[in-house]
Amino acid sequence: MEPPIDEDITEWILEFILRATSDEALQKKLLYALSTSNSRFRSRLTKTMALRSIEYEIEDAFISERILECLEIVDEVDRLQGLSIMDSMKKAYCAVAVECTVKYLASSSNRDGKFLEAVKRIWRGRIGNLEKSKISNLLTEELIELREEIEKAVWDEGVCTTLLDRNTRNAALFSVRAYLEEAMPSMGPTILELGSKLMRTVGDEQLQHRVSEENIQEGGECVGDERAPAVKEKERTRSPEVRQALAALKASTLDLQTSVTDPLPEALRVAEVIALEMARKNGTGEVVDAEEGNTESGGAKEVGTAMPSSSHPNTSRQSLMERNSTARTYEWEDSIYDDDSTEGRSKCIRLSSPKKTVVSPLKKANVPKFVRKRKIKRWSLQEEEALRLGVEKYGVGSWKMILKSNPEAFDERTEVDLKDKWRNLTRYQR
Known part of the structure; x- marks a missing residue:
């Protein structure tokens, strides 16, 4: 049974896919799968998921209340980590809250309908809870002033006209994009990228320690000893999170080296067996090689015995039917006319009989059914x-x-x- 994958390593891989890869289709599928699961994730992956969700929400220039929820998640993560909130995040939250409310004024002249529901849901519910908690950094003076203005719009026609004259949609889009451009780089590299850099640093450090005094020439200087204090100083300045990531990477590397077996020897054995079987089927192999070796050795002997005759003067042959003294014996014995000999049959190359190809019958073409026209609906x-x-x-x-x-x-x-x-x-x- 394979050991379970470490949860930390799993989250590092997910974070790398969401931030460092360019496959948007894969990222969207991963976001949907993670958002529908009941698992709880660490702060870095949670923040990455929230930022990516905001980015894909505004992809079609559409503002929804999902952005408010994601901004509140990022605010909670930053607050738990002791990070200060960005001004661009505060402006984005205010702009999105206004757009999610004012858009219902433009679609309907009835302020008691969806507009009033949005006021209750966003300003009295969501933002009211932020005010009651007294710990959220999203609650600013600007947000409180906007809430008072939105509340006046419920009964004041002039305030409604003022809100409709504003381009709240474009303001929200610009604010959210400005926040994303600042928030993504502020997270720094992913854990996997950081671990890769640290592993390269550790490798360089180990290489420096291998330098011995025997390899240093007289009058030379040891460069490794000069760089060692800088490396040690860098180790002291590492954060606890980075040290934990480095230790986990080392442990996972050792576990992989001990658990994974090298597939090369087994693959070579299988390839050797397959090659031997193919050689037997094709009529080649050790038997043919042995015959070729015997033929070469026999030919060498016969040529060796016939060589002295080449030193004698050439004599004219009496007849064309007279046998040549330098001819090889096997050339006369291995005649194509000697079909009855068993040895000739064993040396013949036998080809495999042709195989019949089964042709499938033609498939019946599926005639598409006619699609009925959509029912006509008159415009109201x-x-x-x-x-x-x-x-x-x-x-x-x-x-x-x-x-x-x-x-x-x-x-x-x-x-x-x-x-x-x-x-x-x-x-x-x-």
Whole structure:
């Protein structure tokens, strides 16, 4: 039974995949799997997951309340580690909270509907809990002032107009991007990258200790002894987390060396057996090699005995049918006409009989069924008004954003439907 993988090493690998690899599809699958699991992770991996989730949330220029949750997770991790909160993080939290509330004012003129629900959920619920805890660094004076302004918008029409005039969506996107550009580099390299650098440093240090006085020439200087104090000073300045990571890496390396067997000898034995079987099937092998060796040795003897005759003067042969004295014996015996001899049969190369190829019958082509057309749904006045408001806020061509911002108003509608409807509306207005 294989020993279980160490939890620390597992988290280091996951952190490396989420931060140091460029495969976005793999990162998204990994984020989904980790977010749906019930496992608890350490601070570095938790913060990495939260930052990557924020990055993929704003990938389509869409702001959601999931970003607020991720920012609160990062704030908790930094607070437990004793890290100070960034100003860009405070601004991003305020901007996202405002956008997640004001967007419902633009989609509906009824302030008692989704806008009021967002005020209760975000400002009275989420931000109210931050104020009660009195430990969160996200609670700033700017956030408190914005909460008072949002509360006034519930009953004051003028405040609603002021909020709608602001471009809260772009402000939130810019603030979140600015925070990510500052937060990602501040985490430093991953544990695996750091461990790799430390292992190279330890390797250089061991190489320096191997320098002995016998290898130093007279009048020379030992460079290794001069660099040793710098290496020792670097060891003293290492943080406890780095020392723990280095010790775990050394232990895991030793465990791998003791548990893993070298597959090369077994692979060579298998290859040797396969090569021998193939040689037997093809009619080659040691038997043929032995015959070739005997042939060469026999030929050498015969040539050796025939060599003296080459020193005598050449004499003309009496007849073409007369046997040549220098001819080899096996050339006459191994004749192609001697089919009855057993020795000739054993030396013949036998080819394997051809194998019949089974051809599968043709597969029947699957005739696709005709897809029925979608049922025609006429546009209502509420849908047309929501489309106009969406175009005013996001601009012509941003059909995907308009559809995502107000999915209930555009029920069973697609981006193509919005585009066609807007073209028809503008056509009749001309």
